[in-house]
Amino acid sequence: MVSSGQALAGKRALITGASSGLGAHFAAVLAAHGAEVVLTARRTGSLEAVAAQVREAGGTANALALDVSDAASRAALVERAGAIDILVNNAGVVREGAALSQSEEDWDTVIDTNLKGMFFMAQALAPAMRAAGGGSVINVASVLGLRQAGGLVSYAVSKAGVIQLTKTLALEWARHGIRVNALAPGYIETELNRDFWQGDAGQALIKRIPQRRLGRLEDLDGPLLMLASDASRYMSGSVIAVDGGHLCSSL
Numbered sequence: 001m002v003s004s005g006q007a008l009a010g011k012r013a014l015i016t017g018a019s020s021g022l023g024a025h026f027a028a029v030l031a032a033h034g035a036e037v038v039l040t041a042r043r044t045g046s047l048e049a050v051a052a053q054v055r056e057a058g059g060t061a062n063a064l065a066l067d068v069s070d071a072a073s074r075a076a077l078v079e080r081a082g083a084i085d086i087l088v089n090n091a092g093v094v095r096e097g098a099a100l101s102q103s104e105e106d107w108d109t110v111i112d113t114n115l116k117g118m119f120f121m122a123q124a125l126a127p128a129m130r131a132a133g134g135g136s137v138i139n140v141a142s143v144l145g146l147r148q149a150g151g152l153v154s155y156a157v158s159k160a161g162v163i164q165l166t167k168t169l170a171l172e173w174a175r176h177g178i179r180v181n182a183l184a185p186g187y188i189e190t191e192l193n194r195d196f197w198q199g200d201a202g203q204a205l206i207k208r209i210p211q212r213r214l215g216r217l218e219d220l221d222g223p224l225l226m227l228a229s230d231a232s233r234y235m236s237g238s239v240i241a242v243d244g245g246h247l248c249s250s251l
């Protein structure tokens with residue numbers, strides 16, 4: 001984590017998918033920089049545990065249940081969340097498999113969570129942001145929204161959609177003072193994927209990253225804080241890749 005300060009003092013940030021991985025880390029980073037954080041996800045036990053860790057570190061955190069793919073759940077969340085200055089649209093799922101065998105159920109799960117859920121969360125929170133004079137929406141895309149890899153058709157399509165969603169909302173909402181930008185992480189090592197990276201396939205993939213290493217959660221801190229804060233006040237519709245140069249890898 002970058003050294004803490006109070007750049008986000010007085011701001012309220014809502015993070016989707018905060019029960020694990022990137023979202024849990026984002027919540028801790030934003031809280032360490034002064035934001036009051038609202039953590040959301042479906043697994044409320046994990047969510048409460050992450051919120052407790054944030055509080056133990058001196059932050060202000062609440063946990064609220066949310067299924068981003070469910071309209072009633074989104075509506076209930078918006079009722080309880082109050083005004084939000086920073087929305088980190090991070091919840092996401094992957095369903096791997098060859099395009100020829102991808103089921104309609106898997107396709108729908110991925111698109112409903114990663115793309116539809118993201119749009120309707122932004123739409124639900126934007127009116128209060130507009131009323132408050134503005135806000136920042138940070139959509140978590142992926143390098144797979146800009147390039148391709150086998151076995152990930154629905155995921156890559158959802159993330160490409162996130163990038164176009166980001167630019168379209170940036171265009172429409174600039175007049176309301178709402179900035180909308182995307183983070184496009186490359187491969188980030190987390191507890192969930194650590195075993196893969198230690199195997200032969202993982203090691204071969206790492207060799208294709210120009211920096212020859214995986215991303216770490218902390219590598220996202222600077223771009224996250226920039227997009228969340230006034231440091232990026234003249235940025236909207238931007239897509240920031242944080243990938244060790246992976247998108248620039250040689251053909």
Ligand code: NDP
Pocket residue numbers: 016017018019020021022023040041042043044046066067068069090091092093113140141142143184185186187188189190192
């Ligand atoms: P995790 O599986 O650790 O986290 C995913 C989060 O999304 C969980 O907190 C999960 O919570 C939540 N989530 C899933 N479905 C829903 C839903 N329907 N409603 C609400 N929350 C939901 O994965 P990561 O931390 O790796 O991924 C986070 C984001 O980062 C994703 O958008 C992913 O695509 C993106 N990303 C990750 C990269 C990586 O290398 N790890 C690289 C590029 C992008 P719960 O199950 O409790 O609901």
